[in-house]
Amino acid sequence: MSPHRASPPGAAVLGEPGGRPVPEATIVRLAVYLRALCSLAEGGATVVSSEELATVAGVGSAKLRKDLSFLGSHGTRGVGYDVSRLVARLELTLGLDRAHVVAVVGAGNLGRALVGYDGFARRGFTVGALFDADPDTHGGSVLGVAVHPIGDLDPVCRHLGITIGVVAVPAEGAQDVCDRLVAAGTTCVLNFAPVVLATPPGIQVRQVDLAAELQVLSFHLARRAAEVLGDGSHEIDPAAGAGARDPRTKTVVSP
């Protein structure tokens, strides 16, 4: 249907908060740092070193410092980072200083689970509306969120000031839903449907592909099995490797 281009993969643009373009990979980690910081704050910490924070966040300290440097970070040399100050900086950078209202499209198992997911609310994301194709659901509500027909997506989203759309419908309907979200002025889409969405440029799409995640794990199981069995499933095999090495896994610091 849509002759749009797929949204550009990386597309890290410049003119960013700290004055430099923030790499995509870094942005994802900022949210992780924020989480880690909050849990440290709950534990009573008021300052943290990059080493401590990195450990909690599961990354190396150098990477963490580099990441934070993109925000023109406010650490103190010889001391560390002021926790509440850094929390505030991360929240600002991630746009969490203002509340966001999201629309969830698809009131199936997944859609309903997302409405109830408290991790969203905890970060200032509220589900303003649910949409579904099934007329039986219309007029009902899930945890206090009204369910609307998909045909009403445009007016309802505009009225509620929706800025992020979540696609939780089966693959067949996903592109149509996406097109409607974009037409309704939404510029950010979180897609759970197992299809690559085509969008006009400027629209941000994040894909969460549950089946693909399992397949990646399955790949590693298969690789390991092949290794142990001396690789029975494949042809080419020059060097039969000793199996001890583990190239993957985000292993902790090796002593």
Next chain:
Amino acid sequence: MSPHRASPPGAAVLGEPGGRPVPEATIVRLAVYLRALCSLAEGGATVVSSEELATVAGVGSAKLRKDLSFLGSHGTRGVGYDVSRLVARLELTLGLDRAHVVAVVGAGNLGRALVGYDGFARRGFTVGALFDADPDTHGGSVLGVAVHPIGDLDPVCRHLGITIGVVAVPAEGAQDVCDRLVAAGTTCVLNFAPVVLATPPGIQVRQVDLAAELQVLSFHLARRAAEVLGDGSHEIDPAAGAGARDPRTKTVVSP
């Protein structure tokens, strides 16, 4: 610290399916290609070119060919790839030739939604057991899958031959659940809890962080807003030498 040459020189990079190590980024895309191929196959296609397949998968054709070359791919020059042959090759590589039984820990909204997610079954993943901390759920079942106490995780998983564990519990319980899964012999974990799991080496962890995904989208909303408003949210580094916004820079992929 000086583990410069710490890695054993004898054990060369291990041999992967196609004979070369497969980059992580590629593995994720293989699942996408498989999906794209299946939908093309349903449309009656029997051969595809890298160009066609790449379009459906939302990547560039060069990247696709490079990715497939890691499997010692079987395309035909001047023609393209035999669809069913390539499907078989991808399934083999991703370990989908054998069925996998997964355990879902956490029978809340998300856990139950995952049990019902047909995208799993469609790729040969069956949920063999559900576990939950709440005694009220024990002995019950969700869509035919029995709910067990978390304390029974080890025996039940071993009995069912679980190879993949899915963590769908709140953050507080996640590390404990992960430890139990690992103790029960599971080597692959799909984690939905918003914490970084610590695991022994050799354990594969994939993290799905729903709140983080929204935060990444929120970041882009904030960046865009800052751009439009001439960036009111930041102070640091007023020494922006070059023009504030540079519409160039690799950015948009030309059609």
Next chain:
DNA sequence: GAGTGTGAATCAATTCACAGCT
């Protein structure tokens, strides 16, 4: 002619290592 497979070049991300603050 059409389209794969792949070295070589480019681009991005990570890690190192150290200068510079407190």
Next chain:
DNA sequence: AGCTGTGAATTGATTCACACTC
């Protein structure tokens, strides 16, 4: 002394472009 911030070096991934096959 301790720890951040960051250029420089390295590693990894993507893109190019073309030889080669059908």
